[in-house]
Amino acid sequence: MSIKFGCQGSTWMLDYDVEADMMDKMMNDVQNGGFQGLDVQVSLLGRYHDEPERLRYELETRDLQLAALTLPTAFEGGHESETERKRTDYYIDYLKHFPGAILNVPSRVGPSRDDLSRRQSEIINGANELGKRAYDKGIIASIHPISYKTSYWRTADDYKILLEGLDSRYMGYTPDVGHITFGDMDAAEIFKEYFQLIRHVHFKDASISHEWRKMGEGDIDFEGCVEVLVNRGYGGWIMVEEETPEAQLKTTETIAELGKYVEQNLVPIVRGNA
Secondary structure, X not given: OOOEEEEEHHHOOOOOOOOOOOHHHHHHHHHHXXXXXXXXXXXXXXXXXXXXXXXXXXXXXXXOEEEEEEOOEOOHHHOOOHHHHHHHHHHHHHHOOOOOOEEEEEEOOOOOOOOHHHHHHHHHHHHHHHHHHXXXXXXXXXXXOOOOOOOOOOOHHHHHHHHHHOOOOOEEEOOEHHHHHHOOOOHXXXXXXXXXXXXXXXXXXXXXXXXXXXXXXXXXXXXXXXXXXXXXXXXXXXXXXXXXXXXXXXXXXXXXXXXXXXXXXXXXXHHOOO
16 A cells, blocks of 8 residues: 555644534645545544544545544543543544544643653553554554653653553554654654554654744655655555644645645655656
């Protein structure tokens, strides 16, 4: 299976917890941008929250696919809370309507890095439990570390603890090249080191000074990252997004610009024409 390119919902809405009914606009923007699919945080499902078959129909009419649902989880105490578990089970069942779509799981950022070892152990344990439950129901789950200042997964040492602690039978890894860069790491090298865990990929541009940039204007070697994936035989999704302040004000234009960048710079590598 060849690599496919899609868009992640944070370009339209950065906050994973803000609920909005914008799926129709997102699907239209993604289609017009030349992408193949969507990875959307569950808070943006809107009118389709209780109607997965209706969403599947709307995607198919646009020749799009649901690549993933993104579901942030805290894993306080080493397990999902009762509320988190119910939500997870609902979206695992939801994903059964979309063969091949995964459950993308960002671990929530805490108020500080206090009790770091304890929180890291809790998140790893909870993530592995969630991954096993999803696996048993035929769904692939993949954890997405976020490298902000108070994140439990910020540095190379943090990533080593997380990625060596995951049970690779059940829980994969979603590298986000922007957050890797915010953690002062080289994305292509992370891809090489932890390739066997990668189940899903997020691309957005950033500078080494920890500022979001338009794609192609930051310091991330996207071509090098794609080359690693192609050379290692990755056949999943690369989800493209932008987190500049301007992106959410002009999402249609932003997605179109991202589509042009991908078509000109990354698709040729996937096709072997670079």
